[in-house]
Every structure is written in C-alpha cells, then in structure tokens.
Amino acid sequence: MTAEYTSHLFSLLYLNLLEVLDNHSYKFEIKPCLDIEDKGFVNGSLGLQPIKREFTFINTSQLRTDLTELLEKHSDRFSKNIIIRTNMIGITLKDLDKISNLLSLDDNVSVIGKGHNGKVNFFGFNKFFDDFFSDLPFRNYSYDTFLQRVCELDNLLYILDGYYPVETVSDFRLLYKVLSKRENYPFCSREIHEKLTDIFIEYKELL
16 A cells, blocks of 8 residues: 555544544544654645644654643643544444543543454543553553553553554455444444545455
C-alpha cells in the first residue's frame, strides 16, 4: 500500500472516531494528538475535510512525559478521561454510553478497551495522579502488561473488547471482513464506509 493510501486509511479511521465522539450526547472535549514526526504532513485538511481542532504534537520517545503534562493541564476540569488510539474501528455510541456510565461511578474506575490483536485500544479513568503512567507499556500497548499495571492501582477495573486496530496487512484484511457484516454497520457512517470501500477495491489483491 502506498504512503498516500496508508495516510488516507488512517485519516478515515481518525475522522470516523471524531464522528462517533461528536455524535455522543455527553459531548466530549477532544484533544487530538499526533506524533511530532507527522507535523509536516498535516496541511489543515487531512485530504478529506477541514480540520476543526488544533492538534497537540507529542514526542513518542517521551510519550509518558508528554501525556502526563497534557493531562495535568486539563484533569482538574474533567472527571471522565479516555485516551483512544485512532488506528482502530469498533467504538460505537453504545460503547461510549457504557464507558461514560462506568466513569461516572463514585469509585476510582479504570476501563480498558481490548483489541482483537491483544493490544490496548483505549484507556479510560476518572482519577489522575502524577505517577499514573509510570509503568504503562506505551511502546507496544500490550494488554497483558497494561492489565498487570492497572491491577496494581486502587481502582475498579472494567474490560471491554471487540475492537479492531489496523497495524498490519492481516489487520487490513480483517477490517474488510468486519465492515462487510451488517451487524457492524454502526462502526462507521455510510460516507466513511464508502471511502474505506474505495481503498479495499484499490487494494483487493491484499484481501
């Protein structure tokens, strides 16, 4: 897959996630983050539509530090926080209802979204403290390692699954199969689905 189509694919996954979040009744305040190495590739449109939000560029070699600084700026304003990796599909409005309700509990709560490939796709919490991310595996997002670390916290832990990250050609094939099933139509809008279908047609030999 060419760099152009790869960029197009991940732009669609990103925009799909924004659509889902924007359509939820809770009206999340969204802070999009990109790798600082991609700064030169963001031209204000993502090749699809005008960007309506300002990006925060994060140095992935010091991800824990940058995320901690970002959350420290905003955590006093929000009781519900969700960090979502945008290279995935599968979060629906019903999922957001469930996550929002869990994070509204009076107890300290963590919610992990597990992908089909054994990696963490999102992480929600309603209490943030300084060393929160100290041992979390932000390099490979290993679910098992993440789970072990979060279990050490004084939190109620909830696990949600059924999410589909796209990191390999095999994931791309699975994405095609997943979106071909009627029961998964809530994963994205018709417009996003049609644009993803165009990519599947262009690279049908990979399927």
